[in-house]
Amino acid sequence: MLNSVIVVDDEAPIREAVEQWLSLSGFEVRLFSRAEACLAQLPEHFPGVILSDVRMPGMDGLQLLAELQRRDRDLPVILLTGHGDVPMAVDAMRDGAYDFLEKPFTPETLLGSLRRALEKRALVLENRALHEQADNRSRLDATLLGMSPTMQTLRRQVLDLSQLPVNVLIRGETGSGKEMVARCLHDFGPRADKPFVAVNCAAIPEQLFEAELFGHESGAFTGAQGKRIGKLEYAHGGTVFLDEIESMPLAQQVKLLRVIQERRIERLGSNQSIDIDVRIIAATKPDLLDEARAGRFREDLAYRLNIAELRLPPLRERREDIPMLFSHFSRHAAERLGRSVPTLSGEQLSHLLSHDWPGNVRELANTAERQVLGLDGPAAQGTPIGQSLVAQQEAFEAHCIRSALRRHRGDIKAVMNELQLPRRTLNEKMQRHGLVREDFLAEVSPTG
Structure with a gap:
C-alpha cells in the first residue's frame, strides 16, 4: 500500500507535530514550509497525498490545489483550515480537493482521512498502469508486425524488458529488424524521453572509434579542434544501441567493459572522469561466445552485454x-x-x-x-x-x-x-x- 505524504504548512510546530504523528504510524513524510518549494520538488505521478494549510504567505493552499489539479486531477489534496475557512474549504472540495480538516484536529481524524485518500490514490495509479500497458501493447502490435507465435513471444519479451534496467543483446540476421527492436526497448521504457543513440560499430574506422564513443578535448590528437561530446556521454540518461557489436576492435572492447562496470568515461585528452547513466543494447549476427572462443571478442564483455538476449526470427x-x-x-x-x-x-x-x-x-x-x-x-x-x-x-x-x-x-x-x-x-x-x-x-x- 502507498504511504507517502507531503505536508505543506508555514507553521513549524504544526509541521513537526504532523510529522511525528504520521511517522509513528508508518508513513513516509516530506515537509515544506512553502507551496512553491513543494511544486518545484514534486515528482511526476507522485504516489501519495498532499496535506496543505490553506492560509500561507506567497502561494496559498487554494492556489496550490489549482496547480496540482492542472498537473494531475486525481492527486488527493487534503486542506487544513481554520474555523473561518470552512465555507472556503467546502468550495475547494467542489473544485477537486479530496477532504478538509478543521484545526485543531486529532491524530485519529488525520490518519483516517489520509488512509482513505491513499487507498483512492493506489486504485487510480493501478488503473493508469493497466491502461498504459494496454496502450503499449497496441502500439507495439502496430510497430513489430506479425501474428506468428514467434512474433507474439517477441513482443511480450520486448514489453517486459523495456521496463527493466538491464543490458540486452539482440541476435538476428541482416535485415531482420534489430534496430527497430532496440528502438522499441527504448521507446516503451522509462528512458523514452532521453536520447536514443545508434552506433554502427562496423562503419567506424578503428582509429576514430575511441573518439566517437568517448569524445575528445581540444588538441587531444591531430585534427581534434575543439571539445567533442562522444556518443556515450551524449546518451546520458538514455540508450546506446551498438549495432554489429562483433565488429568492435578488441582494444575498444576493453574500454567499453570498463564503462559498463564503472558507469563513467574519460574523454580523449582528459584526466577527468564523467559519470554517465546509459543502457546498452547491442546487436549481433553471430554468437558472441563463438566469437570469443575464436579470439575475436572478449568473453567477459559478451557476458556483460548478454544479461538478457532477444532472438529475432528470420522471415x-x-x-x-x-x-x-x-x-x-x-x-x-x-x-x-x-x-x-x-x-x-x-x-x-x-x-x-x-x-x-x-x-x-x-x-x-x-x-x-x-x-x-x-x-x-x-x-x-x-x-x-x-x-x-x-x-x-x-x-x-x-x-x-x-x-x-x-x-x-x-x-x-x-x-x-x-x-x-x-x-x-x-x-x-x-x-x-x-x-x-x-x-x-x-x-x-x-x-x-
Whole structure:
C-alpha cells in the first residue's frame, strides 16, 4: 500500500507535530514550509497525498490545489483550515480537493482521512498502469508486425524488458529488424524521453572509434579542434544501441567493459572522469561466445552485454507473417510515392511464400516498393523451404480474407458474399488469423 505524504504548512510546530504523528504510524513524510518549494520538488505521478494549510504567505493552499489539479486531477489534496475557512474549504472540495480538516484536529481524524485518500490514490495509479500497458501493447502490435507465435513471444519479451534496467543483446540476421527492436526497448521504457543513440560499430574506422564513443578535448590528437561530446556521454540518461557489436576492435572492447562496470568515461585528452547513466543494447549476427572462443571478442564483455538476449526470427521461419508485412509495406510505399496499392494474385502470393528471403524484412520492404513502382513482380518463384502445405494454405487464406476486408472497408456482409462464407465460419477464421474488423474501417479501398 502507498504511504507517502507531503505536508505543506508555514507553521513549524504544526509541521513537526504532523510529522511525528504520521511517522509513528508508518508513513513516509516530506515537509515544506512553502507551496512553491513543494511544486518545484514534486515528482511526476507522485504516489501519495498532499496535506496543505490553506492560509500561507506567497502561494496559498487554494492556489496550490489549482496547480496540482492542472498537473494531475486525481492527486488527493487534503486542506487544513481554520474555523473561518470552512465555507472556503467546502468550495475547494467542489473544485477537486479530496477532504478538509478543521484545526485543531486529532491524530485519529488525520490518519483516517489520509488512509482513505491513499487507498483512492493506489486504485487510480493501478488503473493508469493497466491502461498504459494496454496502450503499449497496441502500439507495439502496430510497430513489430506479425501474428506468428514467434512474433507474439517477441513482443511480450520486448514489453517486459523495456521496463527493466538491464543490458540486452539482440541476435538476428541482416535485415531482420534489430534496430527497430532496440528502438522499441527504448521507446516503451522509462528512458523514452532521453536520447536514443545508434552506433554502427562496423562503419567506424578503428582509429576514430575511441573518439566517437568517448569524445575528445581540444588538441587531444591531430585534427581534434575543439571539445567533442562522444556518443556515450551524449546518451546520458538514455540508450546506446551498438549495432554489429562483433565488429568492435578488441582494444575498444576493453574500454567499453570498463564503462559498463564503472558507469563513467574519460574523454580523449582528459584526466577527468564523467559519470554517465546509459543502457546498452547491442546487436549481433553471430554468437558472441563463438566469437570469443575464436579470439575475436572478449568473453567477459559478451557476458556483460548478454544479461538478457532477444532472438529475432528470420522471415523464412515466420512465413505466415509475409502477406501482412507485404501489405503493410505496399501501403506505406504507395502513400509515399503517390501510387495506388497493387492487388496480389494467388500466384504472386505463392511466389512471396516460396521465396527464401535472405535479406529478411528489409528485402521484403524493398520488394513491396518495387512492385508499387511497377518495376517487377513480388518475388522470384522458388521452392518453399521449411514450409508445410498446411502452413502455406493458412497464409494464403489469411491474405484472401485480409484483402477482402480492405476492399470492403470492414463490411462483413460484403466479405461474406465475396468469399461465399457463412458469418460463423468467417468470424472463426478472422479470429484465428488475428484479423479485426475495426482495423479496416478507415482504410481506402485499393485500386489497380
